[in-house]
Structures are given as C-alpha cells and as structure tokens.
Amino acid sequence: MKQRRLKTGYNTKQKESLLAFLKQHGGAHFTAEEIFIHFARLGEPVGQTTVYRNLEKLVNDGLVIKYDLQGNGGACFQYIGIDDKRNGHYHLVCASCGEIAHLECGFIDKLAEHIRDDHGFDFDGQKTVFYGRCSDCQKPEEL
Amino acid sequence: MKQRRLKTGYNTKQKESLLAFLKQHGGAHFTAEEIFIHFARLGEPVGQTTVYRNLEKLVNDGLVIKYDLQGNGGACFQYIGIDDKRNGHYHLVCASCGEIAHLECGFIDKLAEHIRDDHGFDFDGQKTVFYGRCSDCQKPEEL
DNA sequence: ATAAAATTGAAAATCATTTTCATATTTGAG
DNA sequence: CTCAAATATGAAAATGATTTTCAATTTTAT
Numbered sequence: 001m002k003q004r005r006l007k008t009g010y011n012t013k014q015k016e017s018l019l020a021f022l023k024q025h026g027g028a029h030f031t032a033e034e035i036f037i038h039f040a041r042l043g044e045p046v047g048q049t050t051v052y053r054n055l056e057k058l059v060n061d062g063l064v065i066k067y068d069l070q071g072n073g074g075a076c077f078q079y080i081g082i083d084d085k086r087n088g089h090y091h092l093v094c095a096s097c098g099e100i101a102h103l104e105c106g107f108i109d110k111l112a113e114h115i116r117d118d119h120g121f122d123f124d125g126q127k128t129v130f131y132g133r134c135s136d137c138q139k140p141e142e143l
Numbered sequence: 144m145k146q147r148r149l150k151t152g153y154n155t156k157q158k159e160s161l162l163a164f165l166k167q168h169g170g171a172h173f174t175a176e177e178i179f180i181h182f183a184r185l186g187e188p189v190g191q192t193t194v195y196r197n198l199e200k201l202v203n204d205g206l207v208i209k210y211d212l213q214g215n216g217g218a219c220f221q222y223i224g225i226d227d228k229r230n231g232h233y234h235l236v237c238a239s240c241g242e243i244a245h246l247e248c249g250f251i252d253k254l255a256e257h258i259r260d261d262h263g264f265d266f267d268g269q270k271t272v273f274y275g276r277c278s279d280c281q282k283p284e285e286l
Numbered sequence: 287a288t289a290a291a292a293t294t295g296a297a298a299a300t301c302a303t304t305t306t307c308a309t310a311t312t313t314g315a316g
Numbered sequence: 317c318t319c320a321a322a323t324a325t326g327a328a329a330a331t332g333a334t335t336t337t338c339a340a341t342t343t344t345a346t
Binding site for chain 2: 068095105111118120121123127130133134
Binding site: 153154155174175176191192195196216217218 | 301302303304305311312313
C-alpha cells in the first residue's frame with residue numbers, strides 16, 4: 001500500500017488565521033494554548049484541536065519550529081519561514097526563576113560548527129536549552 | 144519559619160534498588176515507566192511514584208541525567224556516576240537514538256565564560272543537555 | 287450543483303507526570 | 317532499646333498537554 005503524495009490540503013480560514021498570526025509575530029514563540037486563547041479572545045472560530053493539528057502540519061512543512069522550554073508545561077512554536085531554518089536563536093533559561101533570555105549569539109553559532117567538526121553531531125540549537133542562573137538569582141540566598 | 148538545611152535523606156531499599164539498577168546498566172537509558180516495570184516483574188516493591196521521586200533526586204544530585212528523545216513519549220534517565228559536580232563534563236545526546244557523548248571540551252568551557260561575561264548568566268553545564276544527531280542518525284531516512 | 291475529500295471542533299481518551307494523604311520506615315535522641 | 321519526629325512510600329486521584337473520535341461542516345473538482 002503506497003502513500004499518496006502529500007498535498008497542500010484544503011484552504012480554510014482557520015489555517016489562514018493561524019499562519020497570519022504566526023507570521024505577524026515571527027520573532028516570538030507561543031504555546032498551542034496561547035494561540036488558542038488568542039483566537040478565542042478575538043472571537044475567531046479556531047478550535048483547540050485545530051490549532052494543534054495545523055501547527056503540526058506547519059512543523060512538518062518546515063514553516064514553524066517546535067521546541068520545549070523545560071519546566072514550562074507545553075511545547076512552543078515559532079514561525080521561521082521556509083528557507084530560513086538556520087535563523088534560530090537560542091534559549092538561555094534561569095534554572096531558579098525561569099527567566100528566558102533569547103540569544104542571537106555568534107559564539108553559539110561557532111559552537112554548532114565545533115560540535116559538528118570535532119564531535120560528529122549535527123547540533124540542534126532549537127532543542128537544546130542552555131541553563132544557568134540569571135544575575136538576580138546569583139545573589140546570595142537567604143535562609 | 145526557616146528552611147532546614149537539605150540532608151542526604153533517609154536510606155531505603157527502594158533507593159538502593161533504583162541506584163543499583165542504574166549503576167548496573169550505566170551505559171543505557173530508561174524511561175521511568177521502564178524502570179517501574181522492571182521492578183514490578185522482579186516482584187521488588189518499588190512504586191511508580193517512588194521511581195519518579197527518586198530519579199528526580201538523583202538528577203539533582205548529579206548522578207543521573209535526564210533528557211528527552213524525540214517522538215518518544217517520556218523522559219529518559221541515565222546513570223553517569225559523577226560525584227563531582229564541578230568537574231567539567233558535558234552531555235551531548237542524539238535526539239534520535241539517545242546515544243550520549245560525554246564531552247570534556249575546552250570549547251564549551253569557553254562557552255561558559257562567554258555566557259557569564261556577555262549574557263550575565265552563570266552557566267550550568269551539568270543541567271544543560273546538548274542535543275544533536277549522531278553521525279549514524281544523520282543518514283537519510285527510508286520511507 | 288453535487289459528491290468526494292478534507293477539515294473542523296466538542297467531548298472523551300491518552301499518557302506521562304505530579305499531588306494527595308494515610309500509612310510505613312528510618313534515624314537520632316534519650 | 318524506645319520513642320517520636322522527620323522522611324519516604326504508594327495507591328489512587330488529579331493534572332495538563334496533546335491526541336483521538338466522530339458527526340457535522342466546508343472545500344474543491346467535476
């Protein structure tokens with residue numbers, strides 16, 4: 001039994017709403033829940049299931065990336081556009097307070113090269129979450 | 144009301160069973176579920192909740208690392224047996240097959256400095272798991 | 287216009303993990 | 317040893333994100 005070639009699928013306003021929203025906020029990431037609530041607030045008819053389903057399709061099509069920010073419940077989604085898979089920024093999370101720094105960082109870009117060349121792995125800067133302690137949380141603890 | 148200083152905790156046979164199992168299979172990774180089922184099969188009284196709770200402690204103690212493999216439901220745990228938390232040694236995990244490379248890597252040491260100096264975070268190289276794809280998993284997929 | 291193909295969404299189901307809470311165990315003090 | 321406080325356990329229930337179900341609706345090609 002052979003798979004039929006993938007098609008773009010039918011065009012629906014839900015799909016268009018979702019893609020428009022993601023494009024409009026191309027630099028930001030959202031959970032499926034956040035996106036669902038966004039449309040609910042606006043009164044736009046985009047159901048929760050539909051958000052999940054279409055996000056999955058967009059991820060498969062390479063228009064959106066999906067990743068987890070640990071300690072933070074659900075997966076996050078971010079629009080990246082077809083030809084720009086490497087446009088990724090990195091996430092530096094404070095292990096104490098959860099603050100997230102979004103890094104566009106040449107040093108980490110070089111790290112990716114280093115890992116490829118010296119350790120033989122294709123580094124995944126999207127899935128990798130860098131942990132540390134933010135400056136506030138580095139202050140001495142009170143007991 | 145002040146927090147009492149953390150202690151190692153009481154010694155229980157469940158903890159010992161768990162640690163013994165993990166040490167015995169130091170090179171392999173398991174889900175909490177797999178470990179629970181293992182003990183259930185043997186008739187050893189180690190409850191599911193206890194598995195989760197003690198794994199978490201071992202992770203905090205630095206004896207075990209926790210990470211996610213894609214498409215694979217739950218988190219994976221692997222014994223690494225490092226007593227010295229400050230002994231620079233990083234983990235590079237293949238997001239596909241789970242292979243772990245243990246890196247002693249000057250480049251990542253420098254990354255820690257860079258993150259401190261340029262981003263104001265005290266980098267936690269122990270909690271951070273670097274993800275990528277190992278050379279085997281980089282080969283083209285079959286459909 | 288119409289029928290097949292695909293999509294939607296509310297509700298139910300799943301699945302890993304966490305919480306609850308009553309009971310049991312460990313440990314240190316006396 | 318004895319006892320009580322601190323801690324751990326585990327069954328069951330709760331949680332929370334995501335997926336499935338399935339009947340109704342929408343899209344598209346004919």
